[in-house]
Amino acid sequence: MLARKSIVDCQIGNYTIPEGSLLFVNIWSIGRDPKVWSNPMKLNPERFLKPNESDGPGINIDVKGFNYKLLPFGTGRRGCPGINLAMQELPTTLAAMIQCFNWMVVNPEGVEMKGNDLVDMSERPGLTAPRAHDLVCVPVARCSPVS
Template sequence: MPNLPYLRAVIRETLRLHPSGPFIIRECAEDCKVNGSFVKGKSHVLINVYAMMQDPELWTNLDEFIPERFLESSDEKISEHQMEFKGQNFRYIPFGSGRRGCLGRSLAMLMMHTTIAALVQRFDWTMKGRENVDLSLGSGFGVEIEKPLVCYRITRLT
């Protein structure tokens, strides 16, 4: 996996555009002000992770799929501290943040890398009846694409 930095960048860019959980629910521990708005203690707060990772002040060309932004040579370079999934700078938090973040984030990243690498290495992929993928977003909770992407595998290695 260390020899596949572009695959890592593709997965991270995919999670930026389509986080596994686009919303996080937290309970405010005490009364506080957030951007000038009063939030009463014990209130449940819904955090829009999807919107945070689509902030035009933090990302350029935010609607475009650009995995290169996660590579070391990128103009929009993100340091290793910012790239970790602990959510310390809130620019990139696909698995939540802090002690309430997803416990399976490391396993998820390892499994995604391994599975996608094996699928790409072992098979060629084709779509029946379509040449272009329609990436328009649906109305669901998970920010999934509107029309399902159906691919067929062609075995390359035996």
């Protein structure tokens, strides 16, 4: 949820928002809107590989929130101040993690899990949409230690 306060009277669609109203933006619902995202509940990271192409009918993917279809960092002047740093560091960090490690998925007891359904996207109640079952991965170094 993003909380905002209306500083002036405004009209949004058929609704009049009076000055001083406290507004809550449900970003959970925005990210799961089937009018915007094809198969919104399916894990499909590939939809973010081409940021200028649309996933749904005429919708551009924009992580900065200017089109209000995806708000991982919030939007406007109260958006996350670290978005630019995160967007620069993420490719390098992810590449290093992929290059240097193999990843082993384990259950809560630490036993390796195998199969096609390792990622369970079901959610439990909470403000941040937490996973019902955590995905626990253990890094395994690809290189032998230097002697």
